[in-house]
Each structure stands twice: as structure tokens, then as C-alpha cells.
Amino acid sequence: MDIVIGIDIGGTKTKIGLVDKEGNCLEQTFFRTKEYPDLDNYQNKIKTMVDELIGELRETPNILGCGIGAPNASSKRGTIENAANLLWKGTVPFLEKMREKMPMPMRIMNDASAAALGEMLFGRGKDMTDFIAITLGTGFGAGIVANGHLIDGYDGFAGELGHVDMTIGDGRLTGLGVEGGLEAYVSATGLKRTILYMQSQFMDESRFRSIAYKDLHGEDITKAAEEGDPIAIRAFDYTAKIMAQALANFTAFTQPEAFILMGGLVNSGKWILEPLERYLDQFLLQVYRGKVKILESGMEGKTAAICGAAALIWENHR
């Protein structure tokens, strides 16, 4: 049986799985990234866990290769560069070192781009040649597919749309210091910041008057909106409006058939999606109106990142 190893490197967890050609994740596991601050130890841990996973399969698989999704990864150089949420600083020659431990075909890519490739091979992007996958988690990530191919960029850093300057709203700084940067508004973190902002702007009663920023959770905001909390409802509307403005601009770029959304913020469902569609229709240039779909990811949440990473290798076996 042909199998690809998929690895998703996150600031909190490192997820590893074995993925078949239909995008099924047959075995999976994870460990805490921050427990391995030394790169060599970290990669040894990966190797050990991969061997364990393979041992759990009933038959000995034919391993085609290993795909890796990571923040700030350059697909062209095989490096992870200045990733804010990882412990390894500077430019890390991740692929070169990993190949020494597991000699096999191996690719690394920005995690959002890997997610887009996963959608293209296994998810909602299957029948599309032009779409943009957007991950709305702690940050805002994007993977752009045009003409049926993922866009890499000159040295592998295309799609950093979270740091596009929207010069909009109240001029918030992103983690990278971009003033008015998109992900300061449109992400799980951005929504929490907006809960504070709305309390500063309006005097509405709200359950959030007695909850500190650090204790805020996305699910609570959704629940509050369902109970009619005006600050929660205002926050979703504001987030959706800025997101719609951004998607309207992105549409003028590659004219995608759809935006495929995934990540924590999407779990808020209609509270974000309904105002998003309404504003998008308002902001789109006439030539694009009615032609751009908003879709939720077709990948199962838990294994989407692993399958996306595995897609880096499966892409070459079609």
C-alpha cells in the first residue's frame, strides 16, 4: 500500500500522520513542539514517532515520501525562516537536516499553502483551477491556487496575506508590526481584540465587561452572539466587514472561483459567514459579482493539516 507521511509543525503541537492516496489519515499522533527546543532532538523525535506509526499499520507500506507544513517555510529553499511562534531562530535548514535522518523524497511548505494543496487534492478545491484557501486561526494564512497550480512566489514566500496593510479601522499593529495589517482583525486573535475595541467604542451591556482578554475564547464569543450579546454581534459584523474588503481586493488579484475557509474562526458559522457574504457582495467590483463563492473546508478538522502536508508528495503521484 502506498503511503505518504504528513507532518504539520505548529507553535504548540507537531502532528504526524500516514495518509493514503484518497487523503485518508490512517494513523496519527502528536507531541508538544516546545518540549524539543533543540532541532536535532526535535527531528529525532519525529523519526521515532514516524517509525512507531508505521509499525502500527497491518501491512508494511510503501512510503512515497514526506510532506511538511510549517509557518514561514520557504518551499524553494527548504528552510524555516524567522518563525515567530517556533523556538528555532533565524534561518533553519529544516529539510536538509531532516533528510539526513529520513532519506526519502521530502518537501516543506508554508502551512497555509499546504492546506490549499490539501483542498486541491482531497477537499473542496478538487474540481477548481482557481481558488484561495484561508486559515483563520491564531493568525491569517493563505494559499493561492491559480491555473491549477499553487503559487510559490520567487523564493517561496507567496501568500503572506495576513500582513497586507488594509489601512482600515483603528490601525492595529500585527505581531510583525504592520500597522492596520489584516490578521490584526481577521483571525481568532483579531476577533478577541475586536471584543475589546467594541467595548471601548460602545456602552452596550455585555457579558464581556467582566471577562479579561486572556480569558476570552472564540467559542464564548459565538455563544454570546447566539444569546444576543450586542458586543459579540458587533464584533462579528466588524470582523466580517474588514474580511470582505480584503477578499474583494484579493479577487481583483487572481479572480478565484472560491475562497475556502478553515480554522477556529470558521467554527463561529453564520455569525461570521452571513455578514461576510453580504459585505462581499457589496464590495466586489461589478465584473466579479455573483461569481465568487465562500466555502467551508471539505477536510476533517483534526487531520486537515496532516493531509495538506501529505498533499505535497501526493501531488507528484497523480
Place this chain on the structure above:
Amino acid sequence: MDIVIGIDIGGTKTKIGLVDKEGNCLEQTFFRTKEYPDLDNYQNKIKTMVDELIGELRETPNILGCGIGAPNASSKRGTIENAANLLWKGTVPFLEKMREKMPMPMRIMNDASAAALGEMLFGRGKDMTDFIAITLGTGFGAGIVANGHLIDGYDGFAGELGHVDMTIGDGRLTGLGVEGGLEAYVSATGLKRTILYMQSQFMDESRFRSIAYKDLHGEDITKAAEEGDPIAIRAFDYTAKIMAQALANFTAFTQPEAFILMGGLVNSGKWILEPLERYLDQFLLQVYRGKVKILESGMEGKTAAICGAAALIWENHR
């Protein structure tokens, strides 16, 4: 000898030329677009002029096909749709009708995308897989090349970057009514509007205090800057700053190796290019800094649009 017919349809002039495989325009001519408000007459006029041009060649050529660049053209449907500066309204099935008169391989594309293809085959983009060509004339046009291919978009309308909402400056409306739209600032027209704006903002003495908007010409603004006119210098700086902000955002999208600039505004040379490079370096995300070039077009001004159009056919003969 193999030859491609290149046609550039503009609001003012329609240019026609015969282009060889090195991108040399062997014969060329033009006529005034507005003198042929009827599509059938217009296309007959094209046919007549093409025949005349071919007659002027010393040997009978082997015509490989005809490439056409036009505003608001959909490459996928072969149509020109709601072009503000053309007399034919609504959706015009241009390619279908033209093929009836000249049966041969024929393609049509947005003029800025055609220009990008021209740069890719014959100009500064020859050795690049990722660049964005920008035309700075009456409006702001863009053609995006990524992974070595021009990006078409879902139904052929990618690259309408002139209507990206920058929500910046003084919130000008574009011709399409987009508030704060890029081409209201960054284009030959935008620069003239900025000459007025700067006079409204500052009390500097300037030669432009006695020139009305309709009498303003791009060359005069360059000349004034050279003579130290403070309004002209402020206008270039303001234009360059907004353009740099836009290019920094575009870089986060497809991460081009270079922006290749062409069109009237580029003739202002250092007055636009020097502040543009300075601001771009300031606005780019660190991961992109020092990796993005600003280049002037490698195509000869007069025939660039014709060669770009011809590139639509030459692309398939490489």
C-alpha cells in the same frame, strides 16, 4: 517567414502590427477607434488594414494567428465586457465575430495581461518565472506572471488591481466608483488629480496655480519637478508613496521577483522611481526586503502593446 498579427485596441487608437518570433514589429499602422462605432465596420476596417500590412512585406508570410489586447477582455470567453472607454456597450462577442472575418488561431486578453506576456516572451521578464507587469497610463493595469504562467482567473478577469481599495489618502473615487481605488492615485490621471490636491493642501507657489486640470500634461509635471516646483515634487512623492504601499501588498500575494513598469507615468523617470524604491523598501515585510526589483519595461514604447498582443499566439509556438 512565420508572422503573428498583433492588435491593441485602445479607447483612442487601434494599433495593428506584424510581429516575428523575436518580437520585432515588422510593419505597423493604426486608426482611430471612435471613428468605427459599429462593431461590424470596425472589424472590417481591421481586416482591410491587416491585408494592407501583409501586402507590404517582401515575401508572403506564414500567418500563425492573431493576438488581441483590449480593455475589459475576458480571455476565457473571448468577449469585451462593459469597457468604459470603448463605444460598444455590454458584452461584445469580439473573438467569435472577428474569427468569421479572419479565420485563423485567435486569442484576446486584457491589455495589461497581454503586456505582461510580451515582457515574458520578448522583454525584461524573459528569465523570470514570477513578475508583475504594471501599465501606468490613463488607468492602472496589471498582468501577473507566477510559476512561469500568466494568471487568468476563474473567468479571465484576474489582475484588475487598479480597483483595489487602498482606503488611503483622501478617499478619491475611481472611474468605476471605487472609493480610495488605486488607479485614482497611481496613473497618469491620478498624478494630475494629485497636482490639484497638493494645491488644496499647501500654499506653495507653483506654476500649476495658473493651469487648469484639462490643460495639465504629464510631461509638464516632470519638467516642473526638474525646475524645483514644490507642488510637482510633492505630487510625485505622494504618488510614489501610495504606489509603494500597493506594491508591498502585491508582493505578499504572489511574491514577484520584479515589478516591470510601463506607460506614461514611467516617463517621469527618477521623479517617480526614486521615491518609489525608497518607500517600497520601507513598506515591504522583512521576509521580502531586498528581493523585489523595480524595472522599466524592456519593450520599445511604440510597439510594446502590439508585441504584447502578438505574444498571445507566439506563446504557443515555443
